[in-house]
Amino acid sequence: MASDDAVAIQVAKRAGELSVITINCPDQTGLGCDLCRTILEFGLRITRGDLSTDGQWCYLVLWVIPCSASSNIHWTSLKNRLISICPTWSFPFDIDSSNQPMHSQVYLMKLFSTDRKGLLHDVTRVLCELELLIHRVKVSTTPDCKAMNLFFITDGMELLHTQRRQDETREQLSAILGESLYSFEILPANGFQHGFSSLPPQVAENLFGLELVDNELCSHSVTPDMKNLKKPDLNFDNTLSHTSTLLQIHCVDQKGLLYDILRTLKDCNIQIAYGRFMSHTKGSREIDLFIQQTDGKKITDPEKQEFLFSRLRSEMLHPLRVMIVNRGPETELLVANPVELSGKGRPRVFYDSTLALKLLGICIFSVSKLQSLNTFWSQYCDYSISTYIYHLQAEIGRHSSSDREWEVYRFLLVDSNDLPLSSRHAKNHIVDRVRRTLMGW
Structure with missing residues (x-):
């Protein structure tokens, strides 16, 4: 064939x-x-x-x-x-194995432009449309309203080494940014490694804590109407097949549900002999999977069943973690998802997160505070602090917790009159909107 x-x-x-x-x-x-x-x-x-x-x-x-x-x-x-x-x-x-895809070359895309509301999502959308996969991001702003965007990317088409592909990327970004684009450059990122995000112990415990598994949904990340959703219902049956265990799942529908289930089975070395993913009714899904261990045998050990039950239930309830924390006087949005054992992260998380913030009208990073600092500093110096101070506003990194690796997206948010970040209601609203966008609700 x-x-x-x-x-x-x-x-x-x-x-x-x-x-x-x-x-x-x-x-x-x-x-x-x-x-x-x-x-x-x-x-x-x-x-x-x-x-x-x-x-x-x-x-x-x-x-x-x-x-x-x-x-x-x-x-x-x-x-x-x-x-x-x-x-x-x-x-x-x-x-x-010679025809299997090899590790793609990682490139560093440097983008220097005027900062504005929604800039980060607009750039991310262009990269997604061009099939450029984002693996790590560092976005910083200067007090004079400029943004330095560093994207570590790979090309799904494996053509970014060509001048034609790089020119196409520049043209698409220029069409969105216009004259606000000052400089653009793509370089091979040889020796690329995922950066690791340093989180305070208490924040990491709240974000990745196992106690989330026992709750229906994370209380600080959903509005009351979402708490009425049913927990996943999982059942193992070894009577219907001589060779496979039937795993029946009834759960809430969400974006990437089948991926989350198959990702968990892959990481647990479980093979699927037959499966059916049925159409949703009233926001729910039914999945039937005939599964086997790698030795071709059923899953009859109660401990193995319990482990798989707990792992699948956790991944379906919390495939993504969302919360807001205070970072000194600033407010930071955290979004996290588990990384596959293969080292691959979940697609389009950065896209959906920035989309939700753009729709909420929330800017990332407060320029006004550094401008005030610049004014203060200039009273005592004959040069501008804006020439060398950059403030990190968004970042993608990795974090190891509970013998697992997570991809962590961090956004420094700007206070606004419509959504004052000092308000607990506003924070809950932001987290809820981001979570709903990520889950496709």
Whole structure:
């Protein structure tokens, strides 16, 4: 079978209708997770799905719809990316590892421009549309209303080493930023490593604490109407199949739900023989998965069942953690998600977080306070402090907690008349809006 035949996409003819993605290729552990991550990365939501495999060959049918009505989906690029993930066979019928995707080159994109409300999201949206994946960000501002944006990125199309691809990126960003763009540069980030975010112990405990598992939803991150949602209902049944354990899940629907479930099973070395992801009714989902251990046996050990139950329940309740903390006189928004054992983070978290802040009309970082400091400093010096002081306003880093690694997004927020950050109600509203955007509620 030709590799191009491994993926077929039937695009919906009208807005609001479902597109169908069919994947027919050799199987390997965690393949479903990798495919769902890519689909989520392209801004698509899986509404229904069927999966079957005999351990060597798998067949998937996924019904998808854009997460946003304004999304412009690049279907050809999506097909090419999915094909690149699918394993291939080589004689004598083994998976050919030479055709598997290698680690992508990481690039540093430097962007210096005038700062303004919504700047960070507008840049992020352009990068997502260009299939440039964001792995780390450091955004700083100066007291004279300029922003230095450092994005560590990889190219889903693997073309960023070419001048044509770099020029395309510059043109797309220039179309958004206009004359406010002062300088732009893309360089290879050789030796790139994910930076680690230093969080105070109490903040880390509240953000990653295991006690969240026992609560229906984090009390400081949802409004009262969301607390009425039911907890995930999971059930193991070993009577319906001679070779597999049936895992039945009934839970609240949310963006990336199938990815979260398959990511957890992949990290726990659980294989899926057959699965069905059924259409939601009144905001809920039903999932049936026939699963096996890597040795092909059922999951009959009560301790293993309990471990898998707790892990899946936690990931479905809290695939993302959102909270607001005080950092001295400033207010900081924290968003965190668990990193796969493979080292890959969840897609589009930075995009959704900045989108929520933009829709709320919240600026990141208060220039006025540093301008006041600059005025004060200039009374005693004959040069401007703005020439060398940068204040960190947004950052992506990693944090290790409870034997797990998390990706942490940090945003320094600006107080406003509409949403005074000193108000507890305003803080809860911000956290709730960010969480709803991330979860697709």
